[in-house]
Structure formats: C-alpha cells, structure tokens
Amino acid sequence: MGRHRAFDEEEVIDAAVAGFWEKGYGATSIRDLAARMQMGGASLYNAFGDKRGLFIRALQRYLDLSSRRRMAELDAAADPLAALHDFFANLVAASLCDRRGCLLVNAAMEVAPIDLELGADIRDGLKEVEDGFRRTIERAQQEGSVDAGMRSEDVARRLLSAVISVRVLARLGEDRALLESIVRSALPPRER
C-alpha cells in the first residue's frame, strides 16, 4: 500500500556515487545530490534517512561496481600475472584521465578519522582488495610466473600500497612517469 517511488534506486545511488566521488562527502551538499539524483530533498531523506545513510549506500554501491568487480576479473583471469599488469595499466590510465581518484581512498582520508563505524567499512573494503591481490599472486606463484619464494601477503600489501599512492597522486595531477615508476617497482615483472 502507498504511493510508488518515482525513482530507480540503483540509478539515484549511482548519481550519488558520482557526486561524492567528484567532490567528497563534506563538499557535496544535499541539494547537489538531490539535483543529480533528480529527486526532492524530502524524498531523499525519506528513502535514505540522512546524508550519512546515503553515503553508506553509495560506498557499498561503489564497492560492488568498482572494487569487487575488478577483483572478480582478477580471479577469473586465465593468466593471473598478465591480469595484474592489465589492472595496473588501467589504474595508471584512469589516474591520468581524471582527478577523482578512488572513492574508497578518498573516504579513508576524509571520513574515516571522524566516523569510526564508516572507517571500519572502508577498512573492510581495502582488505577485500588486498585479499584479491593475494589470491591472484598465489595463483601466479602456483603457475610459476611469480617467484614462489616471496610471501604472497607481502606482495599483496605492496600492490595495495601502490594502488593507494597512485590514487593519491592522481588527485594531485602527477605525470605518467611517476605513476608508472611506482607501479613498476611494486609489480612482479612479466618475463622471467
């Protein structure tokens, strides 16, 4: 019973993701968001509770569509080391195109220190990335394309570190040489 919602939930959350991603949590106003989502402010509050509630939904949506999707691609790849190289090539290319960086890393910086509950979600999101790297490295080690002598946890963390710093430097507008240099020294080389 009751009036139907006039919006598609995934669509409006995607619009919210775009807003938070571009300008951050604090600098994106409810009015900005409502305009992007093409709905009234009261509808927004009725559907998502408050700004924080909407941000949590947006972050989960970003995790599903960006992080988890990419980790699933790694898991599905026939050649794990090549897939990692592709991943980082795309990362560098995306980082040179725009300055949005990664919503997860942006939120880690802006929101985590003042919202510990959200901080835990963000930490979990990064852990999923780390674990995805670790699985892929282990597959590459079993396959023989990565030295099995290294601890896969350490390599995974080195890759996570590279992702984070590239995402930070993307927001600074740093050049290709710097980003590629960071990726090169974190990623196990292709030919052996």
Add this chain to the structure above:
Amino acid sequence: MGRHRAFDEEEVIDAAVAGFWEKGYGATSIRDLAARMQMGGASLYNAFGDKRGLFIRALQRYLDLSSRRRMAELDAAADPLAALHDFFANLVAASLCDRRGCLLVNAAMEVAPIDLELGADIRDGLKEVEDGFRRTIERAQQEGSVDAGMRSEDVARRLLSAVISVRVLARLGEDRALLESIVRSALPPRER
C-alpha cells in the same frame, strides 16, 4: 606607524597548522581557527587576507617544520641507510599514535583537485621529499650499503609511495603489521 600586532605570527600559524592538520581545510572554520590562534576574526583577515591565504602560510610552515626538517636530517646523517630506516620507524610509530596523517598528503587529497595553484605547491612539497630520498639513496649507494645497480630515482619514488600510503592508512587506523609490511618491502634492507 600604526598599532602593533598583539600576536606572534609563528605562534598563530602553528595553531592554524594544528587546526588544518586535525580537521582538514573545509571542516576547519574561521571561528575554529581564530579561537585556536587566540585572535579575533577581523585580525585574522587583516593579517592573512582570507582562509586560503592562511592555509597557504600554514602549509609553508608545515613544509619548513616537518618535511624539510626531516629531509635535512637525512642529508646530515652519517649513515644514510640507517637514517632512512629511522625515518620510516618514526613514520610508522607516528602513524599508529594518531590519525592526523600528513598535512601535505591530506591537502593533496582535499585541496589539490579544486585549487590548482595550491596543488602545484603541494606537488613541489612532495618533490622535495622525493629528492631528499634520492640524495640519501645515492649517498648510501656510494657508501656501498645500497645496491648501486638500482636507479636511485626509482627507489626514491618507491619510498615516496610508501610514505603516502602509510599516511593514508594511518587515517584509517590500520595496524602495525600492515604499515610495517609496506615499509619493509619499499626500504632497501639493512644488512648486505
């Protein structure tokens, strides 16, 4: 001619640094800052022009007192590799103590994408850090404590990447194991 200023400029800028460092640029209000600096709002505007002007001064002060000071310590160290290890040990310890991270990295994330002029200052600041690392690595190579076969620019950038990601993870409240793992795989080992 004219009335003398009732405040010590370095003191009040230090207070501004503390404010911006703790809460970021956008979330620190002029009233917050004026209270910390123990001066009236009008005096603040009279002395620094506007909020952005104060932030620029605060960032320069941070560069002088934190970044450049630490780079000077590296340059002055008798044992360059040991000094680098000390630097990163201190970095990890500080990152476990509080979530402020690094004002330069915080500003890179929050301010650089929307203020290109300030972004250039931040980029210059990080370049100074990178150059400091490079000089220290080169000294270590001449000394024989670091493999002279590596390109010092690449090692320096790997260290910069480690600093950045540790600073990000500090704001997330990540644990010692993760931070140390990142540092360990970026830093040339001590014994050879």
Add this chain to the structure above:
DNA sequence: GATTTTTTAGATCGCCCGATCAAAAAAACA
C-alpha cells in the same frame, strides 16, 4: 598634543547547510 596609520573587538552581513514540516498526490486496501 593633534594627526595619521594600523590593529583590535564585536556586531553583523547574506548565504548555504542538513534536516523537517504540512499538505497534496498516488497507490493499495476495504
């Protein structure tokens, strides 16, 4: 001591913020 210049204190400006409210609209039930 009068004048000029600068800094101070406190009030205030217009604006935008997150959030809420009352009332109308739309759908499901009786």
Add this chain to the structure above:
DNA sequence: TGTTTTTTTGATCGGGCGATCTAAAAAATC
C-alpha cells in the same frame, strides 16, 4: 467509493559559514 499508507512537493527551520563593517584602541609622525 472511502480509508489508509506511502511518496512527493515546496516552503521553511535554526544554525554555522566566510567575510565585512564600524568604531575604538594603540602606536608613530608631525
């Protein structure tokens, strides 16, 4: 068709924001 439940609209709330204004206070110059 009348009742009930939910969503929508548009106005509005109190509050904090960056910035400015006026006037008084303090110092240097004449």
